[in-house]
Amino acid sequence: MKISSHLPVALLGAxxxxxxxxxxxxxxxxxxxxxxxxxxxxxxxxxxxLLMGYAGQISMGHAAFFALGGYTAAVLSTNNLTQLFSAGVLEWLVQKGLIILSTDAYGAAAYRAPAWLSLGTAVLITVAVSFAIGIPVLRLKGHYLAMATLGFGTILYRIFLGTRIFGEADGISAVRPCEILPGLFVGGDPSQRVFNYYFAWILLIGALVLLLNLVRSRVGRALRAIHGSEEAAGAMGIDTARYKLNIFVISAVFAALGGYFMTHFNGGIGPSEAGIMKSVRYVAIVAVGGMANLWGCLLMGVVLNFLSLRGYFGSYDDAVFGALLIIIMALAPEGIFRKESISRIKELTRRLSWPFWK
Amino acid sequence: MAFLEIKNLSRSFGGLRAVENVSFNVEKGLIKAVIGPNGAGKTTLFNLVAGALEPHSGDVIFKGRSIYGLPTHRIAWRGISRTYQNIKLFNDMTVLENIMVGRHRKSRAGFLRAMVPLPGTRREERESAEKAAGFASLLGLSDVLDARAGGLDFGRQRAVEFARALASEPELLLLDEPAAGLNIHETLELADLIRKIRDMGITVLLIEHDMSLVMDISDEIAVLSYGVKIAEGPPKDIQKNPEVISVYLGDDNA
Structure with a gap:
């Protein structure tokens, strides 16, 4: 069991x-x-x-959590804190060492939060929001839950789009790099490119290891039990509501961390990151990778996003993910990394191609 | 004070009074059965005790403390486990994993400890697996530990459900029609198993259709008819009770 769990991770690292x-x-x-x-x-x-496959909860609002992390990074590290707080409060925060005072390109005073504070704030806000959303919403099941999270995503999208401090339709650009270690920044500077690559991948592989551990544990069994039979899980002493809520919060925090670092790396964020199409895309990727398949999801998460970012899907970007969702639901609802799915796809291609070459 | 006290329990669905003012006690270490014809309110009563139904009136007192209206998981933590008439396994998990879920109350690892498993957590995990394997062997499941629970035959699925319930080391075990769907041979085995469970010191409350099983193993029986308790006592008294006979065989035969 040890080797089987560590070897693939080491291989991925290599x-x-x-x-x-x-x-x-x-x-x-x-x-x-x-x-x-x-x-x-x-x-x-x-x-x-984790949320969909192991706890059986569908979220159509995960892009909103991504954007929540991203916008927190952008607002707190870019020099528009004067819009948020009065001068007196800012002075006090500077004295306490919570806010850094510097000057902008025009020599005017610029206030920004240090990286640790903005990261902490991003996580705290995400935890608070996902708790607040999760408590009422997770009582719902199946497509009711999907609709409720869809509503939440829509609200957040419109807030980012319509609020001045979030830059409205333009989003926030010129977000400062985030200093991880002295001299090493999460940001777009070409000299930091290799560091950024490794930082992102260490974060991702670290997250994968944490989740692989989680699903193989008492907690993971409890989650899968809830997925299998909520009633029986409860009768075995599993507090199903609390487990579902916790997993919702954890997956929201993962999304926010992705958004936080992505925004620093890109040097900006716009409202489209919170959009419904982005949420649908995440759900589609999980469907392709396999609902309860962390490795499959990681692989498809990287490959499909890479292809999309490189522009392989052209102007039909969102359509590709929509089509993927339809195809997967019809042919391989367990994801493509399953024997049954592969044989079903083979069978279909055989049947589809038959009239053409006859 | 009895081990489990069911006091003046009533529950209706719309205009239908499924259970009406039912009271009885379950003494520690005994097997108590609740019987009655179809629609007598057995399942309703059972679900009220197990916390699967919202209560209306009355009280259920376990070891001196009310458990009435508590959520199912909190009732479980008080030391009560159950099985289902229509088996409810975690189909996509293995037999061993199913039984390990039964160890939930006997282990502690939370989200943080699960994500970063230190030696203590690993030890707890190993112990859970060993104990679960022990309960599997008690139920004759040692050869299918890694099989998918949903793929087993009916008799074995029932065995997994028993093992899962026993793995939590309950003080009170609630059995919901355990003989449903079993053949005569399997029912005899089941009777032995339930006696064995009692001899382990676990109190058993079961509802059952199969009269031969109930008469065979029960220390005490309560009889329900149309939501009302009509008789209570040891099996030999119940067998002779004219009201019970009329309920089961119809008035013409009484």
Whole structure:
């Protein structure tokens, strides 16, 4: 059991290193940018995979949590804190060491939060919001839950789109890099490209390891039990409501972390990140990767986002994910990494191709 | 003070009074059965005790404390486990995992400890697996530990459900028509098993259709008819009770 759990993770780590070495050596290291972004998106997918596959809860609002993390990063680290607090409060925060005072390009005073504070705030806000949303919403089941989270996503999307501090339709740009270690920043500077790649992937693999541990534990069994029979799970002493809520919060925090670092890496965020199409995309990727398959979700999360970011889907980007969702639901509801699914797809291609070559 | 006291329990669905003013006690260490014809209110009564139905009036007192109206998981933590008439397993989990879910109350690891398993958590996990395997062997399931529970035959699924309930080391075990769907041979085995469970010190409350099983194993029987308790006592008294006979065989035969 030990080897079976550690070997694939080590292998993934080796592949990540191999990609970087190859791309740097062949001068194609611009691809690392999209691989870094794909890793942050895959973080959202992993959290959603846990929620959908292991706890059986569908969230159509996960893009909103991603954006929540992203906008928190953007607002707190960009110099518009004067819009949020009065001068007196800002002075006090600076004295307490909670806010850094610097000057902007025009020599005017600029206030911003240090990275640890904005990250902490992003996590706290996400926990608070997901709790507040989760308590009433998780009483619902199936498509009722999907609709309720859809409503939540819509609300947050309109808030980001319509509020001045969030930059309205333009979003927030010129977000500062986030200093992780002295001299190492999460940001778009080409000199930091390799560091950013490794940072994102260490975060993603770390998340994967945490979740792999979780699903193999007492808690993971409890979640799968809830998925199997909520009534029997309760009769075995599992507090089903609390478990569902906790897993919802954890997956929301994963999404927010992805959004937080992505925003620093990209140097900006716009309202489309909170949009319904993004939420649908995450759900579609989990469906392709397999509802209860963390490895499948990680792989598809990286591959599909990478293809999308490289522009392979052209202007039909969202349509591709919509089509994927239909195909998967019709042909391989357990995801593509299942024997039954593969044989069903083979059978279909055989039947579809038959009249053509006859 | 009795081990489990059911006091003046009433529950109606719309205009139908499924259970009306039913009271009886279950003494520690005994097997008590609730019988009655179809629609007598047995399942309603059972679900009220197990917390699967919202209560209307009355009280259920377990070891001196009311459990009436508590959510099912909190009733479970008080030391009560149950099985279902129409088996409710976690179909996509293995037999061992199903039984390990039964160890939920006997282990502690929460979300944080699960994500970052330190040696203590790993030890707890190993112990859970060992104990679960022990209960599996008690039920003759040792050869299917890694099989998917949903793929087993009916008799074995019932055995997994028993193992899962026993794995939580309950003080009171609620059995909802355990002989439903079993053949005569399996029912005899079941009778032995239920006696064995009692001899482990676990109090058993069962509702059952199968009269031969009930008369065979029960220490005490309560009889329901149209939601009302019409008789209570040891099996040999119940067998002779004219009201029970008329309920079961119809008035013409009385």
């Amino acid at each position: 592949i990540v290193v191999l990609f970087q070495v190859l791309m740097s050596a062949t001068g194609t290291d611009y691809l690392l940018i999209q691989l870094t972004m794909s890793a942050y998106y895959a973080l959202v997918v992993l959290g959603l995979c």
